[in-house]
Amino acid sequence: MLRPADPPDEKDRRLTVVTVRYFAAARAAAGLPSECVDIGDDANATVADALDAIAARHGVALHKVLGACSFLVDSVAVRDRAMPLRHGAELDVLPPFAGG
Template sequence: MATVRYFAGARAASGVSSEQVPAGTLAELLADLADRHGAPLTRVLSAASFLVDGVAAHDRAVPLGAGATVDVLPPFAGG
């Protein structure tokens, strides 16, 4: 299992601040999250960046170890 933490617009789109989901690859996890939460979160995920255990994840094929933490960071506005 992995812990997914949602921030800002991702939290609003998912309706939760965090949840436990089965671990696999980042791509598999994102597909699962889109299925669970539908179109609003799918839109956010398409523009979001991700941290896996505090490190920026650019490769969606990265495997998630048991107990991994994935942060979903939507684009932030402001200055």
């Protein structure tokens, strides 16, 4: 006798979860130093997807700061927001710093 296939387990879901670390004004706008962000089950998730997720989560104040920020993915500078993100990546949000 055939039976229907079992639904996929949660572990089989293709999640892209990244750790976002906020610095300076970005930390103040987000209200926390870091967080894990689930940017969906899309294997093609990008930096832009992560930024959209955190802007939606934290509102206008962070959205404004993000426009002036630079970003690191796994300690490497990123300018292309279309860069793919792997599950478990670290995304650093770096606003302009003053001082010398």
